[in-house]
Amino acid sequence: MSGSGIGRRHILAGGALATAGIIRAPEARAETTLNLVLESEVVILDPYMTTAAITRTFGFHVFDTLFAMDGQGQVRPQMVEGHDVARDRLRWRFTLRDGLAFHDGAPVRAADVVASLVRWMPRDALGRLLRDATEELSALDAKQFEFRLKRPFPLMLEVLGKPNAPVPFILPERLARTPGEQRITEIIGSGPFRFRADLWRPGNVMVLEKFPAYRPRAEAPDFLAGGKQVRVDSLTLRVMPDQATASTALLANEIDYQQYVPFDFIARLERARHLKLMALGGLHQxxxxxxxxxxxxxxxxxxxxxxxxxxxxxxxxxxxxxxxxxxxxxxxxxxxxxxxxxxxxxxxxxxxxxxxxxxxxxxxxxxxxxxxxxxxxxxxxxxxxxxxxxxxxxxxxxxxxxxxxxxxxxxxxxxxxxxxxxxxxxxxxxxxxxxxxxxxxxxxxxxxxxxxxxxxxxxxxxxxxxxxxxxxxxxxxxxxxxxxxxxxxxxxxxxxTIPAAYRGVLRNLLESSFPIFWQVEKG
Structure with a gap:
């Protein structure tokens, strides 16, 4: 978290859509796939239903957020174009960016944001603080939504841009209205990758495919903030419960990235010229x-x-x-x-x-x-x-x-x-x-x-x-x-810290304890 409450300096459907006005990200080179072994299999897909880091990793690729944290701990706009705050700090009005679309082709609306936040807030500690300070949360029109507060809430942006699970990802209103105690059964986000339910093989493999209609921000990517310019066609998440097996596969170029390397494999991986290790300290431990x-x-x-x-x-x-x-x-x-x-x-x-x-x-x-x-x-x-x-x-x-x-x-x-x-x-x-x-x-x-x-x-x-x-x-x-x-x-x-390892053919891999792949190039 960042900002006045926590200290900003310290913390750190594929194909063409019918929706008019959507600006497409540049196409990646054909058939470019990243083969990944993450910390575990993604089991829970509903991003509000668990604090498991693997679900958060899945969520940041498939869904999007109103605000996001950059590498310096600053919270920056993501889905939001701008906002204004009343002088008494009891009214916050937000405007969504143009061209935002869900994976089913529907435009992202302020009503989707309101329904998502209403479903998310009770499930998160910071969300409950925001809920308790809120008099009313409403959609003003298709692009604007507003918080009217009972009392000033200085952490507004930090809460909406929190990287901590459960993250306030934005869902379509029809899914966000799923009762809070039930998991959503259809995974539709507006993030840079879409979940291919037809290719999901629990216990074996999951595929996240580039969403051609995703509209990235103009800024350079910076941790969870900035422009998410997807440069590959798909991510293949392979299930390998044994980390040694995954490291052996990495040495053999059968996979491109392993999130957690067994400590007894570090020396072997460091000697392999075609591989690189990422070891982080401080807040990334x-x-x-x-x-x-x-x-x-x-x-x-x-x-x-x-x-x-x-x-x-x-x-x-x-x-x-x-x-x-x-x-x-x-x-x-x-x-x-x-x-x-x-x-x-x-x-x-x-x-x-x-x-x-x-x-x-x-x-x-x-x-x-x-x-x-x-x-x-x-x-x-x-x-x-x-x-x-x-x-x-x-x-x-x-x-x-x-x-x-x-x-x-x-x-x-x-x-x-x-x-x-x-x-x-x-x-x-x-x-x-x-x-x-x-x-x-x-x-x-x-x-x-x-x-x-x-x-x-x-x-x-x-x-x-x-x-x-x-x-x-x-x-x-x-x-x-x-x-x-x-x-x-x-x-x-x-x-x-646990080092990650990856093939040298991967470029622009963000050094973070969060696995992030929207800016990665391969080749």
Missing amino acids: FQGNFRLNHDFPPFNDPAVRRVLWKLVDQNTILQAIGIPERFRAPQCPSFWMCDAPYASAAGAEAARYSPAEARADLARTNYRGEPVVFLQVAGSISQTAAAVLVQNMKQAGFVVDEQVMDWGTVLARRARHEGWSLFAVYSNGVDMLTPLTHFYIASTCADYPGWSCDAAIPPLVRSFAEAETQAERQRIADEVQRIAYTLTPSVMWGQF
């Missing part, structure tokens, strides 16, 4: 978390939850995964990422690694051997992180039931309030930078898997959004973190 289920025993007991802080040593976990020292941060106590604007050690005295103390603490709780159901993603680095914690938990006296599955199954299982205790996951750093964006803080007391709640946090998050100075925001972030260490919505298992 990842944060690993063990997410706890507060609605299911034994972690419905806060005293039992807090025992985990003494069972996680980040350095040991990152070493066990095999992450070279140059790709990881030292022990990081901050919910808001280390080496980031709101890095904090507030409350971190609870996170002193001591298995012996953990065993004594657990004995003083009401825990009596209930199985801890630990969901794990087969073959992932998070499974290795889980294995280290499981060993420590058993030594402390926990009974652990390890259940190994694919990520799609974890997403399905975590949506239920019962039947699981925790899972290991890692998230893009840009998603974990502040109380407003951190998945497990921003969702406090909301209907979000894990269901952690301390009633003191939501008002503080609102205060963070309304704070006028960096110093005040830092004070609030520290206070939230102290409460979070007691609440224990999650336990951080490390901060690190």
Whole structure:
């Protein structure tokens, strides 16, 4: 996020359409396809229904946003041509760009925007803040829509341009009116690529095809902002659950890009002259978390939850995964990422690694051997992180039931309030930078898997959004973190980066932890 609330400097149907007036992007060279292996298979296609990064990656290629963040953390217009704000800051009026069209040929209208935002806002922490500040959201005509507010909301543009999942992508009104608890069954966006449902083979391959009628902005592409000039015909997303298999395929030129490279393959890939590696630091690193289920025993007991802080040593976990020292941060106590604007050690005295103390603490709780159901993603680095914690938990006296599955199954299982205790996951750093964006803080007391709640946090998050100075925001972030260490919505298992690898025939590949392919050329 960026702007007054979060600090702009810091964060970072194919064929001709009948619609008149659509300006087409230049045609790519015929039959140019990028063969990609991303972090996992795209399982959930409805962009509002999950915070999974793979769905967000899918979404940024198929859908479009009103505003978007550039590489300097500035929020810039995307689908919007311009906007004006009343002097009292209680009315915001926006105008859409000319020539915007959905993949089914229908023009993008202000009514589509309103319906999309109404469906999205309840599902997102920042969206709920915007909803609560809104008196009325309405379409004024085909191209203009307006927010009338109850009180000033300085984060308006930052919320509409947030890169954090769920992203406020714009859907056709007829799809956006799908009840919020139901997934959309037709995937129609207005982004630079269209989803080919007829070519989708779950478990094998997905195809995203260049949308010829997409009208890019005139500016140069810059992270998620600017002109999305598509220079290939299609993206083929291949499913290879085993990362070593994907790296072998990359070495053999059978694929063009691998999002996550196994650490034990780095040396081989670096020696291959036809390949390049992308390793990022700072805000583009990842944060690993063990997410706890507060609605299911034994972690419905806060005293039992807090025992985990003494069972996680980040350095040991990152070493066990095999992450070279140059790709990881030292022990990081901050919910808001280390080496980031709101890095904090507030409350971190609870996170002193001591298995012996953990065993004594657990004995003083009401825990009596209930199985801890630990969901794990087969073959992932998070499974290795889980294995280290499981060993420590058993030594402390926990009974652990390890259940190994694919990520799609974890997403399905975590949506239920019962039947699981925790899972290991890692998230893009840009998603974990502040109380407003951190998945497990921003969702406090909301209907979000894990269901952690301390009633003191939501008002503080609102205060963070309304704070006028960096110093005040830092004070609030520290206070939230102290409460979070007691609440224990999650336990951080490390901060690190995972290199991506790609063939040297790819040009203009944006260096980002978000896989982005609309500006890439091949050949």
